[in-house]
Amino acid sequence: MDEMAGIVRFDHASEHGRWTLWRKRPPASLQPHVIELEGYVETGGAPLVRRELPFSGIPLILVFEHHFSVFGGDGTERVRLGQGFVAGLTDQPTLVGSPGHAFCMQVNFTPLGARRILGLDLHEIAGSVVPADAVLGSAFRGLEDRLAHARDWPQRFAIFEGYLLERLAHNAAPTPLVEAGYAQLVAAGGSLDIGALAAGLEVSRKHLGTLFRREIGMTPKTVARLLRFETALSALRSGRVQSLADLAYACGYADQSHFNGEFRSMSGQSPTALLRDILPDGSLLAPPR
Incomplete structure (x- = not known):
């Protein structure tokens, strides 16, 4: 480097x-x-x-x-x-x-x-x-x-x-409501109840979902999933994780089983397998086809 x-x-x-x-x-x-x-x-x-x-x-x-x-x-x-x-x-x-x-x-x-x-x-x-x-x-x-x-x-x-x-x-700035909602999700690392997010913004969950889909491309719930996954992946890459169960809890997953399932769904691998396969520059090669 x-x-x-x-x-x-x-x-x-x-x-x-x-x-x-x-x-x-x-x-x-x-x-x-x-x-x-x-x-x-x-x-x-x-x-x-x-x-x-x-x-x-x-x-x-x-x-x-x-x-x-x-x-x-x-x-x-x-x-x-x-x-x-x-x-x-x-x-x-x-x-x-x-x-x-x-x-x-x-x-x-x-x-x-x-x-x-x-x-x-x-x-x-x-x-x-x-x-x-x-x-x-x-x-x-x-x-x-x-x-x-x-x-x-x-x-x-x-x-x-x-x-x-x-x-x-x-080009025009985003809708303030979406900007505020997205900022809160980022600050929470995705670990935020969407109903509470909508209530805090004084809009219905349905209306917030419609705005997010239009301007961001996904619902607040799916954006939160992405942010939780990123938070967990960053922690894994840091090498400072002592327990996957503790990591799952810290990132807002219900339990380690939920964490493992979400991780496999979004990456195609278990957390430990993915960490083993990441190259020093952060890239990840696909298995031979």
């Missing part, structure tokens, strides 16, 4: 291939809307499939060279993407493959940040993968080309951040 100008670099070389990942926290002006920016170059030479876990963010991937494929659970290729794309919220793992070579960037938005910067209600892309230019317009292809030919990663990140700030300035 190396760090420069606020950019952290991870290099990986193993029997799985060779790749380099750059990660950067966004500037303060973007932090309420953007979780993280990444750059990625893969030169492994052999096809590779990763299991992307569900999370509470919306990724926008810019593809400079080569392509990515989205696979179904049966191992068949469902979508091939040779251009930038956006993935909506999902509560299921997604299998994403590359042909062994990749050159791309990624920005992970908060749901409300995605709604504002992308300029659409997120129910339109929930559970799906769509070409970026279908959302952001044909000029987005020009941005991809400009970024591909930038001199280095600091310049790419600077150009991309400028683009995001411009989008932010021209």
